[in-house]
Amino acid sequence: MTDQNIRFPQLFLRLAIAVTMLSAVADRFGFWGANSAWGNWDNFEAYTRKLTFFLPESLSVVSAYAATFFEILFPLMLLLGWKTRLGAYGAGFLLLIFAFSMTFALGVKAPLDYSVWVGSAAAFLLAVQPKYFFSIDHLTHK
Known part of the structure; x- marks a missing residue:
């Protein structure tokens, strides 16, 4: 496969990985309203x-x-394409x-219904890519 x-x-x-993870964070802070799984921090703590x-x-x-900290940090790294390999791992x-x-x-x-195994596998697949296009990493390695 070519670049x-x-x-x-x-x-x-x-x-997809970044937005999915950030959506879960948004849910625990109540940003999804009636469509939420937890809806607030207290419910998320109980689930945890x-x-x-x-x-x-x-x-x-x-x-x-x-x-929550890592579910914000890693997706932001992926969105920016900064330290992408580290963010993906x-x-x-x-x-x-x-x-x-x-x-x-x-x-x-439960993890099958929420595709958690698929998300993990996808992140590991992303982590082993030889280079990252449309990223800060790609711009700084030229």
Whole structure:
């Protein structure tokens, strides 16, 4: 496959992963209104406690904040195309952790319904690309 053939699919993959992750963050802050899964931070914390049942409650709350921080950081890196490989690996591992946590806490159906495994795999596929078009990374490596 030539560079020309992968430019737009690669950009689409970057944007799809980033927007999907940022949408989840928007949901926990109530930006989706009636179409939300959590709708507010308290509901998101309760959901996080459910997924991190194996942690003490104080660490569960910390994990909600940490997840939110990384769910903002990695997508922004992908949107900008800055440190894209790091952002893609970070998103891949974060989604992989979510997928395993959802599987253990809620069963196999939940991460399948929300395509968390697919998102993780997509992020890892993006991470191994030789170069990143339409990105700050591409501009600074010329």
